[in-house]
Amino acid sequence: MPEISRGEVQLWTVIHHIADARHDELEKHLSPDEITLREKFTPERARKFTTTRATLRALISRYTGIEPSAVRFRHGPRGKPYLLENGRESNPRIQFNLSDSSDVVVFGFSSDREIGVDIERVRHLERWKKISERFFGAAAATELERLPGDARDREFIRRWVLEEARIKATGQGIWSRSTPEAAALSYQSFFPADEYCGAVAAPGSDWSISLPGSPW
Numbered sequence: 001m002p003e004i005s006r007g008e009v010q011l012w013t014v015i016h017h018i019a020d021a022r023h024d025e026l027e028k029h030l031s032p033d034e035i036t037l038r039e040k041f042t043p044e045r046a047r048k049f050t051t052t053r054a055t056l057r058a059l060i061s062r063y064t065g066i067e068p069s070a071v072r073f074r075h076g077p078r079g080k081p082y083l084l085e086n087g088r089e090s091n092p093r094i095q096f097n098l099s100d101s102s103d104v105v106v107f108g109f110s111s112d113r114e115i116g117v118d119i120e121r122v123r124h125l126e127r128w129k130k131i132s133e134r135f136f137g138a139a140a141a142t143e144l145e146r147l148p149g150d151a152r153d154r155e156f157i158r159r160w161v162l163e164e165a166r167i168k169a170t171g172q173g174i175w176s177r178s179t180p181e182a183a184a185l186s187y188q189s190f191f192p193a194d195e196y197c198g199a200v201a202a203p204g205s206d207w208s209i210s211l212p213g214s215p216w
């Protein structure tokens, strides 16, 4: 069983179009509820859902020894999933968070703290200025304005994923950005694939990212 050291955040990256070749093997990991839920999705969304949920189950299985299809989740008030073991809500053996954008999905795992992971494909957003002023502040919006187009798009998405990772670390909504829990977080950027930006947020500053790569 792989170990996660104290302060380590392990990030696994999966590329959807590559994982599609494993579809039949992966779907065996889904729970009956997930198979029912998947029927409501379009074929493309169903395929991505299978990869994301089944890979999450397979990775949790590697860390805990629980059969993938027997992994159980509970959800926080705003939908953040946590591992549920023996009906026990507190202190799960592992904490995780995941993020899906376009063709890439990243899964983060930690043994000693709650984490938030977010990724986005770099692209141009028409509303970049309004969003920057609201979420990053006037000074950051001015800095972004000075950058040439491509660099601005990349820097905007890099900052965006930092904000999202922060929100996801506390499992709360956007309003939680100024809570004491959010103030105690630190965060790190990473680049999961060409043209994608990622970020992890977690409490304290005594942690670092390790990148084992693809689960297969």
Ligand SMILES: CC(C)(COP(=O)(O)OP(=O)(O)OC[C@H]1O[C@@H](n2cnc3c(N)ncnc32)[C@H](O)[C@@H]1OP(=O)(O)O)[C@@H](O)C(=O)NCCC(=O)NCCS
Pocket: 052, 078, 079, 080, 081, 097, 098, 099, 100, 101, 116, 117, 118, 119, 135, 159, 160, 163, 164, 167, 168, 169, 170, 171, 172, 173, 174
């Ligand atoms: C919860 C939220 C953070 C998810 O982010 P997203 O970019 O839409 O989606 P991602 O692919 O990154 O993450 C989805 C995964 O995060 C997890 N998740 C769901 N709710 C969560 C929450 N409240 N906190 C942390 N993780 C959550 C789930 O595993 C989910 O996967 P699933 O849908 O397969 O179950 C998002 O819905 C949200 O509230 N965003 C805030 C929007 C905003 O105003 N941002 C401004 C940033 S500048």
